[in-house]
Amino acid sequence: MRKRILVANWKMNYDFHETTSFIRNLLKVFFDRKINHDKEIILSPSFPFLHISNQILQGSSLNIAAQNIHQKNKGPYTGEISASMLKSIGIQKVILGHSERRELFFENNQILLEKIKIALKYDFNIIFCVGESLVERKNNKQFEIIKKQLEKTVFYCSSDDIKFFYIAYEPIWAIGTGKTATFEQVQVMHEFIRSLFLEKYGKNISDNIPILYGGSINDINAKNFFSQKDVDGGLIGNASLQFEKFLKIIQS
Ligand code: PEP
Secondary structure, three states: OOOOEEEEEOOOOOOHHHHHHHHHHHHHHHHHOOOOOOOEEEEEOOHHHHHHHHHHHOOOOOEEOEOOOOOOOOOOOOOOOOHHHHHHOOOOEEEEOOHHHHHHOOOOHHHHHHHHHHHHHOOOEEEEEEOOOHHHHHOOOHHHHHHHHHHOOHHHOOHHHHOOEEEEEOOHHHOOOOOOOOHHHHHHHHHHHHHHHHHHHOHHHHHHOOEEEEOOOOOOOHHHHHOOOOOOEEEEOHHHHOHHHHHHHHOO
């Protein structure tokens, strides 16, 4: 049985104090309220706070992911952060292919494939995002788009490497908009994604690859998304910044 996974993507929001007090509070509340969850929880703070966040979480069941890495490992890339740098501070997971990176920072499939390769070289787990735009959905192109996004990136990887991936289906029109895809739309897409993995890698990988949904998940709708057969959890933006809401999502 696949484990439920929650990824909190804090984007460019919390500063040092907000990040560390959120994490400390979360650990305290888990302890005080005796919250026993069986989920894999991954928090994704901004780069400067990854190290301290990781230290605070040492010995807990929570994990940290970076929000990005550069595709090269070293050199004249002012302002960039490499996989080996993150590895040297104990980070083992990274989000790649988020629609904000694709749209605002022009990360295309080729760049993302390079990022995947460098991340795998340093044994990172990759939370890889795919998703269609509203226009693509209106033109009923969503399946074609998702297939292409996977074929040009993840599907270049070997079966051994696929074990390092989580896939996050994030329809762009549902991210940060308050508009969610319907539970049915999400289940249909997740089933489709799983079928692509079946075709490419066989039943074992297809049965086990975690597929998360992301797009305006909140404490009210989380349970319904998570009860869909092929939804293994969520990538959560806004609601993960609100402590009590995030706690309710964890308990969904
Ligand atoms: C995201 O940015 O990955 C996301 C899902 O954001 P939100 O939950 O705010 O829609």
